[in-house]
Amino acid sequence: MKKKLLLLSTGGTIASVASNDGLKPGESGESLLKMLGAFPFDVTVKDILEMDSSNIQPEEWEYIAKKIDKYRNDFDGIVVSHGTDTMAYTASMLTFMLQNINIPVVLTGSQVPMNVPLSDAPDNMKLAFTAAANCQPGIYLAFNRQVMRGCRCVKVRTTSFDAFESVNFPPIAKVTSDGFQVLHSQPAVTGQCHLNTQINTNVSLVKLFPGFDPSLLHAMANNGCQGIVIEAYGLGGMTFIRRNLVAAVGKLIRNGIPVIAASQCLYERSDLTKYEVGQQALLEGAISAHDMTSEAAITKLMWGLGQGMGIAAISKFFNTDVAGEVTLN
Numbered sequence: 565m566k567k568k569l570l571l572l573s574t575g576g577t578i579a580s581v582a583s584n585d586g587l588k589p590g591e592s593g594e595s596l597l598k599m600l601g602a603f604p605f606d607v608t609v610k611d612i613l614e615m616d617s618s619n620i621q622p623e624e625w626e627y628i629a630k631k632i633d634k635y636r637n638d639f640d641g642i643v644v645s646h647g648t649d650t651m652a653y654t655a656s657m658l659t660f661m662l663q664n665i666n667i668p669v670v671l672t673g674s675q676v677p678m679n680v681p682l683s684d685a686p687d688n689m690k691l692a693f694t695a696a697a698n699c700q701p702g703i704y705l706a707f708n709r710q711v712m713r714g715c716r717c718v719k720v721r722t723t724s725f726d727a728f729e730s731v732n733f734p735p736i737a738k739v740t741s742d743g744f745q746v747l748h749s750q751p752a753v754t755g756q757c758h759l760n761t762q763i764n765t766n767v768s769l770v771k772l773f774p775g776f777d778p779s780l781l782h783a784m785a786n787n788g789c790q791g792i793v794i795e796a797y798g799l800g801g802m803t804f805i806r807r808n809l810v811a812a813v814g815k816l817i818r819n820g821i822p823v824i825a826a827s828q829c830l831y832e833r834s835d836l837t838k839y840e841v842g843q844q845a846l847l848e849g850a851i852s853a854h855d856m857t858s859e860a861a862i863t864k865l866m867w868g869l870g871q872g873m874g875i876a877a878i879s880k881f882f883n884t885d886v887a888g889e890v891t892l893n
């Protein structure tokens with residue numbers, strides 16, 4: 565029997581057409597599907613959004629998550645076509661909102677519109693449907709012959725076809741000369757899937773640079789920010805002379821605002837224990853993001869705060885692997 569798959573179309577370059585204002589979404593999911601030709605799956609299409617993903621925000625995450633939840637028991641797998649610019653954020657947030665998802669949900673898109681000859685769109689779309697039909701339950705991102713765990717993805721190139729990388733975790737599946745190969749398994753499902761879209765969006769993601777004024781962190785807190793991810797240096801080091809970021813972090817934490825220390829290095833983990841510049845931050849209560857992407861860290865923080873977690877609970881949450889987003893030693 566053919567697998568029953570659902571395409572939820574949200575826009576992005578894959579569905580874009582030329583206009584006087586530049587490329588913008590205009591192609592329906594049905595027309596995307598038609599351009600792929602014959603297909604060994606039974607595909608239903610629903611157009612749910614028509615947006616460039618630079619416009620996708622928490623309201624759309626909730627909307628997309630609710631659509632997936634509505635249909636997840638009626639299909640063997642779901643493909644979400646989506647713009648590439650914020651696809652890694654959406655994939656990460658869906659991972660938290662739809663924990664223990666019972667089917668494969670695969671996000672995909674393209675660097676070139678489907679209606680342009682030699683676009684990467686047909687290959688990406690076919691890969692996404694193949695993953696939705698064959699992978700274990702989970703949230704994935706399929707691009708350029710690789711199927712990646714959604715919460716490990718980062719967009720690393722603006723124009724090339726290999727736009728995404730799976731950071732600090734190998735791809736789950738690949739297309740090789742032997743066809744579609746599943747290489748890694750997903751974390752075991754630990755219970756029923758319950759949609760939970762409660763998030764707190766009063767957060768901030770800050771990249772540290774030499775000369776960063778720590779009072780900016782207080783300005784954020786004074787403007788309602790309730791949690792911060794800092795992309796610190798290397799293993800998670802933070803400045804503590806002259807412009808004392810460490811002291812500012814401590815003050816925020818004592819005021820109940822969790823501060824997560826991630827690394828501005830794309831690869832490998834943060835570890836605050838190794839250097840003085842990390843240990844000082846640790847003493848003030850900074851929480852390590854370990855080897856999580858910034859996309860996963862900020863969405864995990866939004867979701868955790870949305871559940872009403874305080875500092876201690878957020879710290880525990882960031883030391884828990886929820887759905888394969890982090891490697892803990």
Ligand SMILES: NC(=O)C[C@H](N)C(=O)O
Pocket residue numbers: 575576577578615616617618646647648649650673674675676
């Ligand atoms: N390649 C793309 O999809 C980029 C587009 N601006 C988007 O994210 O919607």
